[in-house]
Amino acid sequence: MWPLDRGSKKPLFEQIVDEIERRISYGEFPPGSLLPSERKLAEQLGVNRSTVVLAYAELRALGMIESQTGSGTRVTKHKWGITPKHTPNWHRYVEGGSFLPNLPFLRRIREALQKNKALIDFASGELGADLSPVKEINTLMDENHYTEYLGYDNPQGFVPLRQALVAYLEHYRGIQTTESSILITSGSQQSLYLITQCLLAPGDAVAIEDPSYCYSLPMFQSAGLRLFRLPVDDKGVRPEEIRSLYKKHRIKMVFLNPNYQNPTGTVLDPERRVELLHIASELGLPIVEDDPFSLTDYHGTPPQPLKSADSIGSILYIGSFSKIAASGLRVGWMVAPHSVVERLADARQQMDFGLSVVPQKVAAQFLNSFYFRPHLDRLRMDLLYKRDLLIEALQKELPDLVSFSVPQGGLHLWCKIGTEVNDHKLLEEAIRNGMIYVPGSVYGSDSGYVRFTFARPKAADIPLGVSKFAAALRTVLG
Amino acid sequence: MWPLDRGSKKPLFEQIVDEIERRISYGEFPPGSLLPSERKLAEQLGVNRSTVVLAYAELRALGMIESQTGSGTRVTKHKWGITPKHTPNWHRYVEGGSFLPNLPFLRRIREALQKNKALIDFASGELGADLSPVKEINTLMDENHYTEYLGYDNPQGFVPLRQALVAYLEHYRGIQTTESSILITSGSQQSLYLITQCLLAPGDAVAIEDPSYCYSLPMFQSAGLRLFRLPVDDKGVRPEEIRSLYKKHRIKMVFLNPNYQNPTGTVLDPERRVELLHIASELGLPIVEDDPFSLTDYHGTPPQPLKSADSIGSILYIGSFSKIAASGLRVGWMVAPHSVVERLADARQQMDFGLSVVPQKVAAQFLNSFYFRPHLDRLRMDLLYKRDLLIEALQKELPDLVSFSVPQGGLHLWCKIGTEVNDHKLLEEAIRNGMIYVPGSVYGSDSGYVRFTFARPKAADIPLGVSKFAAALRTVLG
Numbered sequence: 015m016w017p018l019d020r021g022s023k024k025p026l027f028e029q030i031v032d033e034i035e036r037r038i039s040y041g042e043f044p045p046g047s048l049l050p051s052e053r054k055l056a057e058q059l060g061v062n063r064s065t066v067v068l069a070y071a072e073l074r075a076l077g078m079i080e081s082q083t084g085s086g087t088r089v090t091k092h093k094w095g096i097t098p099k100h101t102p103n104w105h106r107y108v109e110g111g112s113f114l115p116n117l118p119f120l121r122r123i124r125e126a127l128q129k130n131k132a133l134i135d136f137a138s139g140e141l142g143a144d145l146s147p148v149k150e151i152n153t154l155m156d157e158n159h160y161t162e163y164l165g166y167d168n169p170q171g172f173v174p175l176r177q178a179l180v181a182y183l184e185h186y187r188g189i190q191t192t193e194s195s196i197l198i199t200s201g202s203q204q205s206l207y208l209i210t211q212c213l214l215a216p217g218d219a220v221a222i223e224d225p226s227y228c229y230s231l232p233m234f235q236s237a238g239l240r241l242f243r244l245p246v247d248d249k250g251v252r253p254e255e256i257r258s259l260y261k262k263h264r265i266k267m268v269f270l271n272p273n274y275q276n277p278t279g280t281v282l283d284p285e286r287r288v289e290l291l292h293i294a295s296e297l298g299l300p301i302v303e304d305d306p307f308s309l310t311d312y313h314g315t316p317p318q319p320l321k322s323a324d325s326i327g328s329i330l331y332i333g334s335f336s337k338i339a340a341s342g343l344r345v346g347w348m349v350a351p352h353s354v355v356e357r358l359a360d361a362r363q364q365m366d367f368g369l370s371v372v373p374q375k376v377a378a379q380f381l382n383s384f385y386f387r388p389h390l391d392r393l394r395m396d397l398l399y400k401r402d403l404l405i406e407a408l409q410k411e412l413p414d415l416v417s418f419s420v421p422q423g424g425l426h427l428w429c430k431i432g433t434e435v436n437d438h439k440l441l442e443e444a445i446r447n448g449m450i451y452v453p454g455s456v457y458g459s460d461s462g463y464v465r466f467t468f469a470r471p472k473a474a475d476i477p478l479g480v481s482k483f484a485a486a487l488r489t490v491l492g
Numbered sequence: 493m494w495p496l497d498r499g500s501k502k503p504l505f506e507q508i509v510d511e512i513e514r515r516i517s518y519g520e521f522p523p524g525s526l527l528p529s530e531r532k533l534a535e536q537l538g539v540n541r542s543t544v545v546l547a548y549a550e551l552r553a554l555g556m557i558e559s560q561t562g563s564g565t566r567v568t569k570h571k572w573g574i575t576p577k578h579t580p581n582w583h584r585y586v587e588g589g590s591f592l593p594n595l596p597f598l599r600r601i602r603e604a605l606q607k608n609k610a611l612i613d614f615a616s617g618e619l620g621a622d623l624s625p626v627k628e629i630n631t632l633m634d635e636n637h638y639t640e641y642l643g644y645d646n647p648q649g650f651v652p653l654r655q656a657l658v659a660y661l662e663h664y665r666g667i668q669t670t671e672s673s674i675l676i677t678s679g680s681q682q683s684l685y686l687i688t689q690c691l692l693a694p695g696d697a698v699a700i701e702d703p704s705y706c707y708s709l710p711m712f713q714s715a716g717l718r719l720f721r722l723p724v725d726d727k728g729v730r731p732e733e734i735r736s737l738y739k740k741h742r743i744k745m746v747f748l749n750p751n752y753q754n755p756t757g758t759v760l761d762p763e764r765r766v767e768l769l770h771i772a773s774e775l776g777l778p779i780v781e782d783d784p785f786s787l788t789d790y791h792g793t794p795p796q797p798l799k800s801a802d803s804i805g806s807i808l809y810i811g812s813f814s815k816i817a818a819s820g821l822r823v824g825w826m827v828a829p830h831s832v833v834e835r836l837a838d839a840r841q842q843m844d845f846g847l848s849v850v851p852q853k854v855a856a857q858f859l860n861s862f863y864f865r866p867h868l869d870r871l872r873m874d875l876l877y878k879r880d881l882l883i884e885a886l887q888k889e890l891p892d893l894v895s896f897s898v899p900q901g902g903l904h905l906w907c908k909i910g911t912e913v914n915d916h917k918l919l920e921e922a923i924r925n926g927m928i929y930v931p932g933s934v935y936g937s938d939s940g941y942v943r944f945t946f947a948r949p950k951a952a953d954i955p956l957g958v959s960k961f962a963a964a965l966r967t968v969l970g
């Protein structure tokens with residue numbers, strides 16, 4: 015992004031001066047805005063800090079930027095013309111919006127991954143390129159000429175995809191539904207977002223698993239919801255606690271991920287399922303069931319969703335292609351009573367006017383193709399192989415320092431470190447060593463937990479990544 | 493969607509009974525939920541009302557549904573099992589969310605278009621299939637094998653598309669920028685949504701054009717913003733009024749569509765542009781510039797955007813493929829200071845985890861291809877032709893009853909009816925006659941205005957559609 019030319023006769027610091035001047039004049043760094051610190055910019059560009067010090071000195075001499083101790087280096091405010099001109103105080107706008115930013119750990123992880131493409135990535139909760147059906151999808155796109163009209167799509171989503179999903183849901187998930195009860199969304203994420211925006215209001219109480227992926231989403235807080243925790247043990251959540259939360263706090267909705275829960279990998283116990291559905295129907299309480307991982311079951315016997323036993327319509331069921339095929343397609347779905355689907359489709363029109371037809375068509379073709387089932391079979395075996403690689407490496411490198419349950423499905427391993435450790439220091443040290451993961455506290459747990467996504471790195475990198483992690487842990491523990 | 497088989501030996505009413513029973517058991521119509529009225533369902537299915545009356549009577553006899561005068565027909569509540577079970581009160585959830593539904597007129601239009609595919613559509617604000625580069629895009633997709641890894645995309649959007657846009661923006665829009673100042677969004681709509689969610693907070697005052705597309709978006713109200721009007725005359729908005737709104741209400745942002753404004757077709761006057769930028773810089777006031785229509789300019793000399801003269805970074809610039817290529821790709825972009833782009837990209841990750849890579853790749857290929865410029869040339873001429881067809885038809889059919897300014901770009905004609913008329917009755921009568929448009933009040937105007945999108949219907953349907961409109965107007969005026 016910064017086109018430094020190390021072969022040029024022009025010194026590097028002058029190239030930096032020119033590039034910053036260019037970006038200031040383009041409005042990327044408006045007057046008054048903060049520039050990166052000298053240390054940070056040097057790191058980003060891979061140059062010595064002294065080079066950036068020189069460049070900033072030059073820009074200061076030109077009157078383009080100003081530095082003040084404690085408040086960093088900023089673009090000069092009144093540079094252009096004689097009459098005073100004011101750039102909007104973008105900083106205040108950026109800080110002032112009602113929607114909350116992502117958690118600092120997640121922003122740090124994103125930044126690190128963008129800066130260093132060589133990091134061994136146990137953090138991104140998705141399939142690696144080796145597990146995605148990239149070839150199959152390319153073949154389908156080659157074979158099927160794209161001939162649809164590219165106008166606005168049906169607000170609920172592309173009809174042939176919804177038709178394909180009716181068959182998929184019955185065959186693979188034991189769910190009977192019709193296309194008019196399905197809403198296509200941008201992954202599970204958009205389903206969760208639409209539910210928090212359209213079916214709940216600020217001040218409403220909801221229950222979520224502890225730990226849970228939901229804790230990594232400040233959008234629950236942005237929507238003004240009061241969150242109450244349902245601890246997850248090795249059999250999932252305990253239904254009785256839902257009843258007691260309902261009595262105490264009048265919770266209006268429960269968010270669950272019953273099969274291969276993210277991050278713990280737990281499967282909700284069959285008896286608890288019966289009890290849970292009983293309580294939901296007794297209280298008239300809606301349950302949001304997020305079910306992205308079931309078909310990754312390593313033994314080919316995926317647990318059924320709650321939705322398949324939901325006789326009275328208590329459950330909003332969410333599924334997705336992201337964890338079983340390709341996160342970059344951005345295709346997910348919700349099965350819900352028709353009035354709910356209509357309401358969410360209407361709101362989504364105002365937010366983004368619906369999904370592109372192109373990936374929806376690709377997804378429908380893939381579901382209907384003879385590639386789909388063999389892909390799932392291969393995926394299961396590859397995930398099992400990668401899981402075992404991770405477990406072996408952890409047992410070899412850190413036999414006494416970590417403990418975990420062995421998951422039977424999903425993309426993640428949830429790992430407890432057996433001694434007190436500073437989450438921040440450990441993550442930074444791991445990044446320095448060349449690997450990255452997600453600290454468990456992102457999902458609401460105490461410190462000292464780690465989520466490893468073994469689906470993402472290449473198989474050959476898993477032992478290497480673990481040994482880098484082990485070295486980081488030993489350094490931090492001293 | 494309702495698979496009635498008119499050739500079957502099973503009577504239609506029994507088929508309806510079976511289908512409703514099926515949908516109730518699937519949870520599409522949960523216990524307690526409202527069924528369509530007999531009249532409405534008959535209309536939807538294209539059967540006599542008496543057929544639906546019979547079906548509902550049978551369902552009542554089976555104890556599946558209950559009817560009460562005044563509250564319609566509902567699915568029976570306590571049908572399943574002996575212990576009382578309660579479906580969540582979905583009605584209350586659907587009504588209770590904080591995000592507001594679309595305007596009744598817009599929901600009515602969508603419903604009518606879904607029900608009757610033969611309606612001549614002057615309502616959908618997009619290009620018809622004849623104007624979209626469907627062939628060109630298909631050719632590009634055939635020629636370029638899809639080979640990317642389908643993982644989560646960069647939060648700001650697909651890098652090659654942002655690179656293509658840097659060249660496009662400089663060449664076609666006179667805007668100099670870099671790829672790190674660009675955010676790819678799901679059309680202009682998502683840019684507007686992100687701005688209202690992330691840079692503004694409930695209670696903030698903003699100024700929008702009157703009339704304006706923005707009035708058709710309850711999302712401004714959902715975000716708790718106070719809206720103030722900037723009347724649009726034949727030269728656009730008057731900058732002085734921005735200053736006075738700032739003084740009176742401390743407006744925090746101004747939303748403008750300076751080129752071929754939706755719905756009026758107006759172009760902001762050059763002197764007013766200078767004054768506007770001056771006021772914005774004097775007040776440090778951010779301007780959101782929505783610029784989807786400029787390249788449709790019928791004479792090939794598109795007006796420049798405000799952003800091209802924005803020396804201090806006051807302007808958030810929004811562009812889109814929707815009105816110049818294909819709305820169904822869902823590809824738009826925002827050019828903004830880097831801190832703003834970062835903030836919005838971060839929030840968008842929580843909402844939908846970003847756009848699918850597939851349409852972004854298609855859009856980049858199209859921008860970089862030798863098809864792009866010839867497509868724009870053809871589009872301009874086709875739009876001019878369709879505009880003239882509409883104007884001729886209106887002058888022929890309703891010479892004394894309508895008046896309008898002739899737009900020089902854009903997809904719409906903004907039309908004033910010269911006598912008092914009931915907007916509701918006129919729209920319903922037009923739909924009955926087989927054509928549809930958007931009543932001007934959707935955009936915040938008084939009653940008696942109409943927005944005709946001439947880009948959408950086939951050329952051959954334009955005169956026919958206008959004569960249907962004229963007949964409707966004469967009927968309503970009596």
